[in-house]
Every structure is written in C-alpha cells, then in structure tokens.
Amino acid sequence: MSPALLEVDRVSAGYGAVQALNEVSLHVQPGEIVTLIGANGAGKSTLLMTICGQPKPRSGRISLAGADITGQPTHAIMRRGVAQSPEGRRIFPRMTVRENLLMGAEALTKDEPGPQMEQAFALFPRLKERLWQRGGTLSGGEQQMLAIGRALMSKPKLLLLDEPSLGLAPLVVKQIFDAIRRLNAETGLTVLLVEQNANQALRLAHRGYVLVNGRITMEGPGRALLARPEIRDAYLGGG
C-alpha cells in the first residue's frame, strides 16, 4: 500500500471533561474518498477539527504525507495542504460570492487565484452566475457549493467536508455528491467526508469508517459497509 496522505493514530481529544474522541485511528490514501459516518454527537466534527489543529489531541499522533502535524497550529496545517468546508458552511453573508472565494485563497496562497476560481465554476456553474450576489442571499445548496468552492481556492491536497448534505433537499444533495465524485475522479483530490446521510455518503466513498461515541467500531469498503445489517439498522432506518 502507498503511504497514507492522512494518518490518524490512536488520537484522543475533547473539551474539558468531555472526551469526544477515544483512541481513534484511521487513514486516507492519496486519491481516496473516505467517509466517516456516525450519529449526532458521535464526535465526527471533533475529528475533523482535531485534524485541523483545534482542539489539540490529548494523545496520539496525526501525520500528513508522512510529516507529524500533531499539535501544530491550524494555519500551519492549512499551509501543508488541508482545507475544510465546515459544518453549517460558515460563508461570509455580507460578502459577495467572489469575495467569499477570494477569502479562501488569500489566507493561504499568493498565487493568481484565477485558475482555482475557474475550477470552482467548472464544478458549480451556479457560483459564476451568482458571482456578485451576497453570500447570505444564496440558497442553502448554493451556500454549500460556495463553502466547497472556497475550500478549493487554497489548492488543498486533502479536502475535509463536514456534513455537506445537512438541511438540503435530496436533489441538491445529489448535485453536491456528484460534484465531489467528479472532483475526485478528474483531479484525484483526496477527500475525507463526514456525514449522517450514511446511504449516499457510503455509496460515494471508496472506504468508510463508523464512529460511535468517539470510537471507531467498523471500517471497510463503502458498499460493503452499506450491506451490513447493523449499519442498515442503525443508520438507514432498517431499510
């Protein structure tokens, strides 16, 4: 197996008395889409945030392309090629779509942002149509497209997506997931996706992990996980 792009090795993390992650280990290979599913409060967002440096792990090790990034500040981790589209999108509502996109580039690279913006438009033509519109006036689906487009502006090696389907209509979820699939297939971008929408997310993924109360309980190819009765019962309403 080629060396992992991301390796999380027995990481524990939390907030004060709350232990949100308990010895979590997972790896993401270059070019993979890996999905982490889990119920509300399982620790999914905490894992993505810990990979980004906040909160810091209490124990364990995180490495990126073989380099130890455990305990590094967020900006240093971003500079190494990690970008996140956070839960709830967190776009800047009073800025235009264009300004939102440029925020993703300015923080990290002095390169000409044009080609990255074109990549975002190719993925989500709607963003180009809405270029001069304020972020806060976009629909939920458009805001999600903007959040992903903004994350791409820093030319990441690893894209972290926190519940991109949250609150969106099924047709819009399909558009977003199709775009992630295309992005991965066409550019080879590596993706770690956190979702409660287990069905679609595991179909999209090469591999998946299940997080329960801060611990990884299962892992395997996305479709193999989908076929397991305990996954169907717990995350797919038994269907």
Ligand code: ATP
């Ligand atoms: P959701 O899908 O609801 O976002 P999640 O799987 O992403 O859930 P986390 O948000 O990572 O779960 O939360 C894991 C645990 O950590 C929960 O018990 C939560 O209450 C707790 N937690 C999360 N953020 C904080 C915080 N800032 N301070 C204290 N506890 C927190």
